[in-house]
Amino acid sequence: MDEHSYDDIINLPNPTSKKHPRMSLHDRAAQFAPFAALTGHDAAIKETARLTDERLELSDEVIMRLNDQLNMIRDNIGTEQEVSITYFVPDDKKSGGAYLTHSGVVKKIDEFERKLIMQDETVIPIEQISEIQGEIFKGLYE
Template identity: 45%
Template sequence: MRSMGKYDDIINLPHHVSSVHPQMSIWDRSAQFSPFAALTGHEAAIEETARLTEQWHEPDEDKREELDEKLRQIMLTYKKIDTGKNIEVYSDINNCGIGLNILYFKPDKLKEGGSYEHVTGKLRKMDDINHKLEITDDAGKRIVIDTAMIYNIESTD
């Protein structure tokens, strides 16, 4: 003889269908079990925290002098090309012909630190008062660089 299990009395009863409430669709039924996003933006915040940045390493005095001399030489070449024009802050020279290869530090907009970026292109504008260079890279993108953040600069000509 078989002993009575806990649910033996209801196991063979027909499935109940409510006469008052309509049957839930499969879509609505499955939605009950979807994950709940109580912490909207939490995953993005974790990804941002995990994103690595580098610290700016100030060039030593010898390197700084070398960079200053290179920038002076570029400025002299820039002004020679601009002969006959009024040199103003960011006077525009399209395709002035000075090819540059620059390694510079780009500060991160969201957190401390940043990244070292490399760009090769043509000098577009030079602002010796505000210490900015504008480069047009090989893809045609304009990049403004703070000369204080340049780690290395070479002429490609």
Template identity: 35%
Template sequence: MVKKPVSLNEKVTHDYDDIIHMEYPLKTTDYIKHPRMRVEDRAKIFAPFAALKGYEEAIAAKQKVVVPRIELSEESKEYLDLQLGKIEGLLLHGQHPIITVVFFQRDWERYGDGGEYIQFTGLVAKLNRTSRILQIVDKRIHLDDIYRIESEDLDTI
């Protein structure tokens, strides 16, 4: 675009001032090869993407420490049973304690009998001793897989 030379006293004009504020594409045409994209959709074009599918999962799997399941002693089993009794008592009174539980999660597909120990903290939703399930928020943990239960709410009982 070439600007016309003007003096300082004259109003500055350009060749395309009459069309600069027009919408594109024109609304009068029925044929639009590429319809106008919304701003939200246009932003997705520039979003990052994973060039290597599964790479992050493969790295995470390599970093996972696989260990065999630890058998609990009789004293540990009794202590866990005591803690579960306290949780059950609180649930019967309408209280939902916040606990931290360490449990064993098997990975049959990758490691056979091996797995990893996971620490999870949350509000106890349910405890069912018949089906041997402890539910913390929306995570269900089998009672046989629990290694340790800790909570300040249980220590005061």
């Protein structure tokens, strides 16, 4: 290719339109910005991809064990017995939810509202509990 092929036009002035005003740099940059055709579509895809767990149905044996453990906790409130409670938290946006485990000391069992209130003010619905562990239960089912 010839090194001087544009010598005849290189110094000519840049043509400007007489009908249209010159576009600002901001407007020119907007032409190359990412385009989201559907507002909220990206969020909807992320929500669909978010995984949830199904709530497990507990056997009668497990329910009896949980009832025994809750009675033991109620009888020992005030003795600072630390327990770990695994419970189901339903998802607000789609079916299913997540299992969480919270460790701490039970401050109160509200039998009317059917919930545990932990010392750190965490509230756990009794019907969502799937497992309780703690030193207090050593020897209970051995």
